[in-house]
Structures are given as C-alpha cells and as structure tokens.
Amino acid sequence: MGYSIGQVAKKTGLTAHTLRYYEKEGLLPFVKKSSSGLRVFSDSDIEWLVLIECLKGTGMSLKNIKQYIDWCIEGDSTLTQRLEMFKNQKVKLEEQMKQLQKHMEKINYKIAYYTEIIANGSEGVFERNPKLAAERKRVYGK
Amino acid sequence: MGYSIGQVAKKTGLTAHTLRYYEKEGLLPFVKKSSSGLRVFSDSDIEWLVLIECLKGTGMSLKNIKQYIDWCIEGDSTLTQRLEMFKNQKVKLEEQMKQLQKHMEKINYKIAYYTEIIANGSEGVFERNPKLAAERKRVYGK
DNA sequence: TCTTGACTTAGAGTTAACTCTAAAAATTAT
DNA sequence: ATAATTTTTAGAGTTAACTCTAAGTCAAGA
Structure with missing residues (x-):
C-alpha cells in the first residue's frame, strides 16, 4: 500500500x-x-x-x-473557507470555459480562412465568401 | 486612426x-x-x-x-504551416476543454461535499448520502 | 511659458514553477 | 557480494513572462 x-x-x-x-x-x-x-x-x-x-x-x-x-x-473551523474557495474556483472556471469557447470560434475562423485561401488562392476568395470578406475588412482595414 | x-x-x-x-x-x-x-x-x-x-x-x-x-x-509560402498551426491549436484546445470539464465535475463534487458537511455536520453525512460515502472511501480509505 | 503627465530607452529585477547537480545512502537485481 | 538503480539532501540554475527603474523627451492644459 x-x-x-x-x-x-x-x-x-x-x-x-x-x-x-x-x-x-x-x-x-x-x-x-x-x-x-x-x-x-x-x-x-x-x-x-x-x-x-x-x-x-x-x-x-x-x-x-x-x-x-x-x-x-x-480542521473543521475552516470548512466555510474551503467551500468558498471551491465556489470561487467554480466561477473562475466558468469564465475560463466561456473564454476558451470564444477562442475556439476565432481559431475555427482562422482554419476556415486559411483553408479557403490554400484551396482557391487569395484572389476572389473574399468576393465568393462574404463572411471571410467581413473578417478581412475587420482585420486588415477596407 | x-x-x-x-x-x-x-x-x-x-x-x-x-x-x-x-x-x-x-x-x-x-x-x-x-x-x-x-x-x-x-x-x-x-x-x-x-x-x-x-x-x-x-x-x-x-x-x-x-x-x-x-x-x-x-508571405504566402507559409500558408500551410499557418493552417497546420491553427489545426494543432484546435486539437490542444479541445483537450483543454475536456480537461476543464473534468475539473468542473471534481469542483462541483467538492462543493456538494462541503455544503453537506456544513449543513448537517460530518456525522451521518456519509451514511445518508452513498455518493459522498463512496468519495470519502476513495479519498481517505475505508 | 510653465507644469503636469505620458512617453522613450536600456537594462535590471521579480515571480512562479520548476529543473538540475553532486555526493552520499538505500534498495534491487544478478 | 557486487553492481546497478533509485532515492536522499541542500542548494544552485533555468525559463517564461513580465515588471520596474532611472533619466531623459514629448505633449497638452492653464
């Protein structure tokens, strides 16, 4: 043991x-x-x-x-502190998970973006895909 | 600007x-x-x-x-590396999210555990709640 | 113009969490 | 019994990512 x-x-x-x-x-x-x-x-x-x-x-x-x-x-005199600690950690964890979800969206977007460009070349990609066009505009300016 | x-x-x-x-x-x-x-x-x-x-x-x-x-x-000669990088990052992120979900379960468990003990005292808690009893056994031995 | 606050640089210092070293002692395998 | 492996300690070293300092320059408001 x-x-x-x-x-x-x-x-x-x-x-x-x-x-x-x-x-x-x-x-x-x-x-x-x-x-x-x-x-x-x-x-x-x-x-x-x-x-x-x-x-x-x-x-x-x-x-x-x-x-x-x-x-x-x-010992037992600290039970409420310990509970509070876990509750705080839970809140932080929920925020973390939300944040990671947002990061995932951004990364998915980048994957779609690069996949498109590699498949079709950068010419015309934005015109055929308005979502990518909007992203390009947002990131690189008009 | x-x-x-x-x-x-x-x-x-x-x-x-x-x-x-x-x-x-x-x-x-x-x-x-x-x-x-x-x-x-x-x-x-x-x-x-x-x-x-x-x-x-x-x-x-x-x-x-x-x-x-x-x-x-x-420039464009590195497009595939960049795509690969985001794909790798996505895999890592999925693992992270799974891991955080597991951590969340553990933390939820601890919250339930401390809430019970604080509400009812440690005496009898385990007998009235078999899930907590199992956890206690697992963590602290028989 | 004067003053106050924001900005510049090079470089030093800090913090968290390891990571490693060396020499000696303990354990395991042959 | 001997050799190889594992573990011990104190303490030094490393790494990443800041964080701060000092001494000077720049900019905006009264």
Missing part, C-alpha cells in the same frame, strides 16, 4: 523532482518516510496529488493550493 | 510595459513610430493583439506566437 517517489512519478506524470518540490512547498504534508528516510506515498497522497492537479489545471497558484491544504490541516 | 501606447493599454487590459515587451520580442512588427519616436498603434495592430491574446489564452508561448507572426511576414 506504499509507493516510492519513482512509482508516483510514473502514476501521475509528474517528475520525482517536482514531487519533492511540492513536498518542500508544503503541498504534501501527509507523505510518510521509511525508517531509512525514503518517501512512502499512500493512495490518499495520490488523491491529494490529483486534487492539486485539478486546482493547478484551473489556474490556481501553488501558494493558494497550499492555503487550502493548510485549511484542511486546521 | 492612431492610438498611443496608453490608449492601447486601456483598450486591451495589458500594461504599457507589457506592450513594449511584446514589441521587443517581435510580436508587434507593424507598430509605427511618430517623428518624435512615440509609438502609434493602428486598428490592425489592435487586431494583432486580440489574436495574440487568443493564442496566449489557449496556452501558446510567446515564442511560438512569434513563429506565427514571422510566417505571416514571410
């Missing part, structure tokens, strides 16, 4: 260096050490790492993730 | 420092200078900035954004 740092690195896709760094930063306060000083990760340590990846992946800094972990250690 | 660096900073939400930095890095090769050396941004410069924000917002590094800009300057 215990994993070495190398095994955890493989499992999570993080490097052993990064895992030690996270521990040094206080993000993995529950990792045990063997009698000879080797780190022994449990399944719940790996669950912590999964949550850390989730928060990191939604743009939270390691510093703020540590804040959450400190709240967890502090 | 020309904007000062301060006006562009306001329009885009970037700082003037950042705009100068972008220019230094080759990301704004079309910005003109007035006779006395002041930057004069055009509408199309602002469009470039919008595209830069799009690419940056989907995880592209400034270095790779510069590559794209260099291709644009190079």
Whole structure:
C-alpha cells in the first residue's frame, strides 16, 4: 500500500523532482518516510496529488493550493473557507470555459480562412465568401 | 486612426510595459513610430493583439506566437504551416476543454461535499448520502 | 511659458514553477 | 557480494513572462 517517489512519478506524470518540490512547498504534508528516510506515498497522497492537479489545471497558484491544504490541516473551523474557495474556483472556471469557447470560434475562423485561401488562392476568395470578406475588412482595414 | 501606447493599454487590459515587451520580442512588427519616436498603434495592430491574446489564452508561448507572426511576414509560402498551426491549436484546445470539464465535475463534487458537511455536520453525512460515502472511501480509505 | 503627465530607452529585477547537480545512502537485481 | 538503480539532501540554475527603474523627451492644459 506504499509507493516510492519513482512509482508516483510514473502514476501521475509528474517528475520525482517536482514531487519533492511540492513536498518542500508544503503541498504534501501527509507523505510518510521509511525508517531509512525514503518517501512512502499512500493512495490518499495520490488523491491529494490529483486534487492539486485539478486546482493547478484551473489556474490556481501553488501558494493558494497550499492555503487550502493548510485549511484542511486546521480542521473543521475552516470548512466555510474551503467551500468558498471551491465556489470561487467554480466561477473562475466558468469564465475560463466561456473564454476558451470564444477562442475556439476565432481559431475555427482562422482554419476556415486559411483553408479557403490554400484551396482557391487569395484572389476572389473574399468576393465568393462574404463572411471571410467581413473578417478581412475587420482585420486588415477596407 | 492612431492610438498611443496608453490608449492601447486601456483598450486591451495589458500594461504599457507589457506592450513594449511584446514589441521587443517581435510580436508587434507593424507598430509605427511618430517623428518624435512615440509609438502609434493602428486598428490592425489592435487586431494583432486580440489574436495574440487568443493564442496566449489557449496556452501558446510567446515564442511560438512569434513563429506565427514571422510566417505571416514571410508571405504566402507559409500558408500551410499557418493552417497546420491553427489545426494543432484546435486539437490542444479541445483537450483543454475536456480537461476543464473534468475539473468542473471534481469542483462541483467538492462543493456538494462541503455544503453537506456544513449543513448537517460530518456525522451521518456519509451514511445518508452513498455518493459522498463512496468519495470519502476513495479519498481517505475505508 | 510653465507644469503636469505620458512617453522613450536600456537594462535590471521579480515571480512562479520548476529543473538540475553532486555526493552520499538505500534498495534491487544478478 | 557486487553492481546497478533509485532515492536522499541542500542548494544552485533555468525559463517564461513580465515588471520596474532611472533619466531623459514629448505633449497638452492653464
């Protein structure tokens, strides 16, 4: 039921260096050490790492993730802070997703634009496709 | 039809420092200078900035954004590279969006979890709610 | 004209998050 | 038992993307 740092690195896709760094930063306060000083990760340590990846992946800094972990250690008196943190993160995440959707539209547009030009040459493309004409006008001026 | 660096900073939400930095890095090769050396941004410069924000917002590094800009300057011989770049970016973006959806589920779960505990106390919560019980088991062991 | 605020440059400094090094100790494989 | 691999530590180094400073120039309002 215990994993070495190398095994955890493989499992999570993080490097052993990064895992030690996270521990040094206080993000993995529950990792045990063997009698000879080797780190022994449990399944719940790996669950912590999964949550850390989730928060990191939604743009939270390691510093703020540590804040959450400190709240967890502090106990039940911080339950409302923790709930608030997740609610805030949800709002941010919703904004991110909306933003990515907009970016997707722009990128789809660029793909259509370049596909057209490559297929038909830049001459005449805009005249045959009013949507592209409007975009060209918007980006490059009349 | 020309904007000062301060006006562009306001329009885009970037700082003037950042705009100068972008220019230094080759990301704004079309910005003109007035006779006395002041930057004069055009509408199309602002469009470039919008595209830069799009690419940056989907995880592209400034270095790779510069590559794209260099291709644009190079002319029609790079059209296929540019199309490929946007197609790659679209794939990455789709992966990102899927990942964010997963993160959203985890965060929603945490919100439900903390809401329950705060409302009803931690005693009995798990027994009354088998989904939470399963999660607790998964995270903290039996 | 005077003053105030915006702009210029080169270059230094900062921050977050790693990433690596070296030398020693522990573990695993043969 | 020996060799190869993995892990340990403290601490140094790296990278990307800003962010700021200083000393001077330019522009707009009273």
